[in-house]
Each structure stands twice: as C-alpha cells, then as structure tokens.
Amino acid sequence: MADERIGVLGAGSWGTALAIDFARHRPLSLWSHSSEEVAALQRDRENRHYLPGIPFPEALALEDDLGRLLEDCGEVLIVVPSHAFAGLCARIAELAPGLSSLSWATKGFEPESGRLLSEVAAHYFPQATLGVLSGPTFAREVAQGLPTAITIASTDPAHARRLADWMRSDHFRVYTSGDLVGVQVGGAAKNVMAIAAGISDGLGFGANARAALITRGLSEITRLGLALGGRAETFMGLAGLGDLVLTCTDDQSRNRRLGLALAAGQSLDHARAAIGQEVEGVGTAREVHRKAQELGIEMPITEQTWRVLYQGLPPREAVHNLLSRQPRAEEVFR
Structure with missing residues (x-):
C-alpha cells in the first residue's frame, strides 16, 4: 500500500x-x-x-x-x-x-x-x-x-x-x-566548526585546542540558533552537541577532512576535488557568516573559518587571530 x-x-x-x-x-x-x-x-x-x-x-x-x-x-x-x-x-x-x-x-x-x-x-x-x-x-x-x-x-x-x-x-x-529551527541550525552550523577542527588538528595543535574549539563552537551555534528562534536545550542534544562532537573528531567527516587538507597547504578547490563529494560546510560558512553579521552575533570561529575559505587567510594566521582575542568572561549563550 x-x-x-x-x-x-x-x-x-x-x-x-x-x-x-x-x-x-x-x-x-x-x-x-x-x-x-x-x-x-x-x-x-x-x-x-x-x-x-x-x-x-x-x-x-x-x-x-x-x-x-x-x-x-x-x-x-x-x-x-x-x-x-x-x-x-x-x-x-x-x-x-x-x-x-x-x-x-x-x-x-x-x-x-x-x-x-x-x-x-x-x-x-x-x-x-x-x-x-x-x-x-x-x-x-x-x-x-x-x-x-x-x-x-x-x-x-x-x-x-x-x-x-x-x-x-x-x-x-x-x-x-x-524545535524545527534549532535542529536545522545545529545540523548545518556544526559543519563549519568541523572545518575549523580539521584545520586545528592539521596544524598539530592537539587535543586541548580541539576540545576548546568544540566547546566554544557550540556556544556560537547556540547563539545563532537562539537568535533565529531555536531552543537552548536542542543544542545540548543529538542535533547539537552530539552532531558537533562527531563531525569534529572523526575523519569520516568530509568537513573535517577539508580542514585537514587546508592546514596541509592544499587549495580549497584541490581539497574539495580530492574529497569527491559535497562538503556542505563550505557554503554554510558563507551563509552563517552573513547571518551573524545581519543579526549582530559574535561568531569568531565562524569568522576566521570564512576568511580562510573565502579570503585566502592562511590557516595558521586564523588560529592566531582567535588566540589573540581580548580575554572575557565565559558566558555560554552570549
């Protein structure tokens, strides 16, 4: 039937x-x-x-x-x-x-x-x-x-x-x-963070840096999701934290592999061709960066990833830019 x-x-x-x-x-x-x-x-x-x-x-x-x-x-x-x-x-x-x-x-x-x-x-x-x-x-x-x-x-x-x-x-x-909005934002924006995690690991920055990136990446995703109408609890669940951890830590992730390739000095075009399948995080980085600017949301990891992908910023310089930001209180959803 x-x-x-x-x-x-x-x-x-x-x-x-x-x-x-x-x-x-x-x-x-x-x-x-x-x-x-x-x-x-x-x-x-x-x-x-x-x-x-x-x-x-x-x-x-x-x-x-x-x-x-x-x-x-x-x-x-x-x-x-x-x-x-x-x-x-x-x-x-x-x-x-x-x-x-x-x-x-x-x-x-x-x-x-x-x-x-x-x-x-x-x-x-x-x-x-x-x-x-x-x-x-x-x-x-x-x-x-x-x-x-x-x-x-x-x-x-x-x-x-x-x-x-x-x-x-x-x-x-x-x-x-x-929460249709939150589930979609979590599933999309985590791909940007996976590219960033691949860059960090590809540059040899280690597990400490990866853990920090995932944690602060979740904060960025949550800020965006809340601004678009999502619910905070969604980003602590499977479609938020779960998907983020998976795609940032395992090389089955095409987005993570792209970051590794960029850190190794490959061009974006060459890296995408070598992967041979859609790498959603590339386009998503552009759209999330644009939304963050429109909404006045601070998303520094997204900003630096976008600059690597679309402005040719060297990956090592992007990491330096993140580490040299002014100290601030840790407020997860701000």
Missing part, C-alpha cells in the same frame, strides 16, 4: 544509507534523477560509488520517475545537497501540489538567500506538515546497521511520532522534537 512505502529522494551516500537501513524493515523506493545511476544501482544491488560492499535489502526498489514515486509512497524524505533542495521542492510541487507532508535529512541553508530549508519547503508546500531528520550520523555506519541515534523535529508532534515509528529499529534509536 502507498501509505506504507517511504520514498527517499537522493542516492548519494546519506540517502542510500538511510534507504538501506529503512528498507530492512519496510518497503522503500530510492530515487535518483539519473536513469543511468538507477540502472547501475539496480544491476549491482549496491551503491558502488558511495557505499561499496553494502548490499541493498530486497525491499529496496529503485526509481528514476519522480511522479511515479510520489504516487507510490506515503511519506517522502529528501536527501539531496542543500543547493539542490529548492529545485527538487519545485519539481515535487509541480507533480504533487497537494502534498500533505514532507521531510528531509539535508543539512544546510539555502545558498545565497540563507533561508532555513524549512522556510524553503514552506514556500512550496504551505499546507504540508514538515519534518527534518538530524543528528550524529555517518552514512557508512548507518548502512552497516551499527547503533545510531537521531532526532526528528516536526511542525506536528503526530507527524514526528509517525516518522519515528517508521524509522525505529533495534539499532536505530529515534527521538522527537518540536
């Missing part, structure tokens, strides 16, 4: 990982805009480009026809890069203008406008219940069925509970939240 099937839109590493995990206990369709990619996924029954060696469950179907997927699936989860989010929403709105609910696992802001993705989705689907999935997750570990906990935030508590019931398993723990 259509209301039992989930449609996952986006066959990158994260979309594929979620599709694999969810399809272990319910019917699911994984969509890609590329018919060639869908043919390869169907032939191999695994995603050899992003998650080689992890087979697709039998209940995972492949689809390249978006209209057909929307007809067949009772719930839709968007998992594409943030720069592609609005375009996909526009396509869905054309095919299913009466869509009643929409969720996503994309982390970031809309490029250039700086809008939260919930604002983008609400523009195209003003009648729909919206939800976002976020938390400390690496795609390969989710696809392998390793223990994972995430948060689902929604404008409707019943929708959040329904998604949690659909996604929960013996290794996938799901918590619910009503």
